[in-house]
Amino acid sequence: MTLSERVDTLLGDKKELAKQIALVAAPILIFLWFFHPAVLDPTNVSWLFQKDWGQHVLGWHAFRYGADGFNHQNLLAHPTGLSVIYTDSNPLFALPLKPISPLLPANFQYIGPWFLFCICAHFYLAYKLLQRHAPSFWAALVGAVLLTLVPTLFNRIMHDTLVAQFLILWAFYIYFEITSPRGKAIHWAIMLGITGFIHPYILIMVLALWGAEQLRRVWPQLMAREFIQVARTVGVAILTLLAPIITLGLSGAYAPGQSAGSFGYGFYSMGLDALFNPSRKDFTFGGLVSVPQDGGQSMEGFMYMGAGLLFLIVAAIVLFYRSEGARTIRDTLSKSVWLIGPFVVLFVIALSSKVQFYNIEIFKYETPKALDGVLGIMRASGRMFWPMAYFMVLLAILTVYRTRLKTVAIILPLALVIQVIDIAPFAKSVHSETAMAANRTVYQKVPSKLWDDLITNADLVSFQPANAHINKRLFYELTWRSVSHAVPVNTMYAARPHPRQTQLERIAHANFNEGKLDPDTLYVFFNKCQAPAGAQHRLRELDGLFILPPVKMLDKLPQVPQVPGIEYDEDYNFTWNALGSCFLEDNWLSPDSKGVWSRAGQPAELNLPLADRPRHDISLSLSLLSFLSGNKTKVYVNDRLLTHLDLTTQITDHEIVIPRRWIKGKSLNIRLEPDLEASLKPSPKASASARKLGIRLYDLRLSETKG
Template sequence: MPDNSSAPYHTVLKFAAPILLFLLFFTPDMLDPTNVGWLMRGDWAQHFLGWHAYRNGADGFNHQNLLGYPTGQSVIYTDSNPFLAFPFKLISPLLPDYFQYIGPWFLLCICLHYFIACRLVSRHAPGPWSALAGAVLLTLLPTLYGRIGHDTLVAHWLILAAIYIFFEIGDEKRKWIAYSVLLALCGFIHPYILVMVLAIWGADWLRVLGPQWQAKDIKGLGVSGLKMTLTLLAPIIALAISGAFSGSSAKSGGFGLYSMGLDAPFNPSNKSFMLPFLSVQQDEGQAFEGFQYLGLGLLFLIGAAIWLYRKSEDSRTVKEVLIKARPLKWPMIALLVLAISNKIQIYDILILKLPLPDFLEDLFNIVRASGRLFWPIAYLMVFLALLTLYRSRPKTMTIVLSVAVVLQFMDLAGFATQIKGLTARASDRTVFTIAKSPEWDKLIKDSDLVSFQAPSVHSNQPLFYEVTMHAVSNKVPVNTMYAARDNLKQSALEYEEYKRYQSGQLNPRHLYVMLNKCPAPKGAEHRLRALDGIWIIPPLGLETGLKTIPQVPTFEINKPHPITWDSPAACLFGQGWRLPERVGVWTEGARAEVNLALPTPALTAMTLDINARAMKAAQVDVFANGVPVGRFEMLKKDADYSVTIPQAVAAQSQTLNIRFVVTPPKAPQKDLKPEHLRLNISSLTLKTT
């Protein structure tokens, strides 16, 4: 059809497009607000349970204490979308017991995204069909749907809205009112998107401040500074209302780990796309948070626009828009630098990793998942490419737009199936698949607290979330919770409780749930029970009728034991050790030990292999059953170490006690403090020789 056609089916397709896109990537059953079972996995469970706890246990306007008791968490730190949580909390008594807004939110985001994309391109497109194609392409960035696991980050429409304000609103008063509303929305939805929108907002201020600075217009600079301050109050107030300043630390670890590779725009790092040979697997952090693949259609569109700009005088008339976009240059460069981070990598090749001073690393860890910050750049590239194409000859534009749309849909077909599979469970309304027994509700109702041990949600997320769902539904608090940012006070309380648990100081009114099947502490072995195969210690006196746990298995020799927060080997590290991490476990101080229950007394000498590192270069002595068996000069980086345990020492008992003692190195080291004398072990192997 000609681009100026206003055929009826164009109107139908124009309004049906966002619904069709939603159905392409999402399972429609998730739109039922009473359907919550599909949310009991991954970050969805964190977000839903944050809302569920807020409506059942709010102890303040934006705060609840059912999760991470006694400190609790603000709604924003469970990523529970304060923008929707607050109004639904007001009508909570009218809502069913199970109520979720995450599914409808996905539909709202796709519709708003497409609507703003239409507004953004319609004034520039030469006709209705080219405008429709442009809006669809702006709603087909893989990164939009790749964030399905983190629902609030699907609000890419906020980024498009900022681009719309920058380019399309000319009246200064309307512009700053629009920015204030948009920044406030970002403060209620997600701080990362707020950072991206602030970059575009900052570029608009550079457009105003630049001429004033050059003209030395002091009065104008003062007025502009006042307007900037007033505009910034909107997101600050929104963040305060959402609970962002509640005591949790804004920083976290991970800057550089969750970065973007230089190849990200053209490397899917995912074999579901049309040309799998383009895809080279990246490390876990970059493959997810650094996922910035544009798709074949958009890569073709951008390439064609660059070629047309160089070859076609018609296309070069877009220069007026490019001049208007110049203030975006430095803010976008800043976002790009942060997205790449200090870890400069292309495909799986590390080019350079720049060391950062501690104060800079702490600052950048506020945006630890910095790979996301490329999103505004991607949308600007697509938008400016569309504008360039719209200025070209009609036949050229029609061909390029058609090819771009077809290529993008073809490239995303497998990816769409993969993404839709993530919500397929919504067609099954089952809520509990692990903690299924009705006994859970009975036990929890008779408990003052559900205490997960060790208090590390990542040890077994599905189990944690299902038991927590039982607890929150019965308005009984739990001792921990995965939060967007740690509350240092709560972390300290959880660790103190963990140490009391390890020493056998159990509260008789608490229900203890083992996230990893670890032995009960001394003195509580007789109370260890199983429910749905989950190891628990019920409140005192409630053990009757529950199946007794079988004997704890012995340590397997001649087999490597990696130490992660969800590995069986994590159970070996109790008193004297910190909580296991994603990789490895630290000693609490300079001395710590592990006890290995052997299948039979040792009949031969044995070899102990460990992969370990020290906090600072240090000397480490190893003792087996109290006898010194080795000494290492241990480095700050991971390395393999090995000691031989004589048969006479190993055979003293069926339990082999291994003790590590960390002392200062032989060579003096500057700024070495007692707290630096600590050891991290990431794997352990005991072999017969």
């Protein structure tokens, strides 16, 4: 070998090494741009005790310590329990890790490493999709980076299993790049089976692409009347479809009594402006045209592409009409024709029953009742546009590849630069979500070690009311402590609530309010409410929380806290995390993020503890509404009829003067009783569910009148 040949070989080896380094470094750098590296430590769990992450990691933790079946645990939402798929705990990891759980550290999580895996798999599949078509390695590399820097991918980090959007790229890879029928069938079976372990929403998306593949094969056979081939193709398709059916079953999707559907279809939709309206300001260019979207659209309907990808798509369209080379993309378009039908279906589902553009409702329609169950499974319907978004980017990149090298060298880097500049503030926001991984303190809300004694001496930890959303960090920390000792908890935030468990929680809360308490249960108050009748002697305080310890542990906490009374001229609202929820007595439903509903046609009571007895008459201010026009409601104070209120379908403020002589002791009992003899007509704008509700209470205020 001559010297020149040796130099060429050496340079070639270095170039090949540089390519390999670039392929490894690119996804890692993308990961570090969006995530704090401390999340990769599997023993670091504290950062997960927020938002949906706590649900997912607790589901795994409970399955690890309290499995009562192959895929089920009963430590959370006791006694019914939940399957790992209904706590979104990634059965792909939870099921194989369960048998080796005794070998793992006491605190163990796989969500952080999962994020790195998803980003690397996403980048790798993007590169494999583009590699054969790219005019050079670097063009393929830049294209893969662009196909990875789709904001939708990182906007879902709070729902970690939905970061598995590499599965969509895998489906496109099977559709476009694998030519052997046998190879396709094997790939589809493996990919669909894995998706069944990860998340049903992504499974619906990739099944749409799988359906396009089946159409592409079966239709020509039908046209040629090759019915034996049709039977074989359909048979192979059915066998392929068995894979996700089996893995969903292994994940616990078919648990007895569990519903896969829920409310929300039509609320969590996608607006027609979603591709170019980020509905948030943390984008350099996108923030300039950002307009808040309606309700659930801002999260589930988020589909902003980023200025760089929008530029790339527009550039590809222009090139298609102006460049002969770009028009050769028609061969790919001809292969894509079978995707049109599934894409239309996904698009209609994503828009749902309420079609909007920049918060302007274009039209709305009622979905058939017969479809409620099916549509309830896809309640977060806005997500269904993801495959189309990725296809648009993929097609744009492939179109640019068909042009001159000079054009490729200008368009792709320019698109990347614009995209990076645009999403840089967004990347910073996303990174901040995992920044608390630097603080490894597990118990920040409940640091006292006395909790361990209380929990181990209890048969059950009962949160009252049973609503984890009131204070997620508190719930997650204390539940982690409980599950670590294999002590069950009475509730859980689930992906799909179990109807039987929901009913049991309502019954348990009613028993709690009536003072029917278990001596061996540790009751934890989300708000500093008065203890139920007959249990005041059991009320204690630990780490600022009101609790009723197990009776045998009462001497561990001798201090009885002072329950706060209502202060005059203070506003008290009735959201789930506000003190007003402590005043709710009979016939109220669970408070939500705005207020609380009473049960239709039932008298609803409030018990208002006073900080001190008034010196004058009291003015009581209430904010109320009703979906029943002409709702005349009687107001009783300490069982005495005081006045009538005329409620409307709009929020109205009502002032009621309560004579001082009516007030005995330091409490006020307020009863709102609908006049059933009144002629009530539902508002035409009222939904079917709203018509079953009574009075909506938002807030109240007590003020002393001037004597």
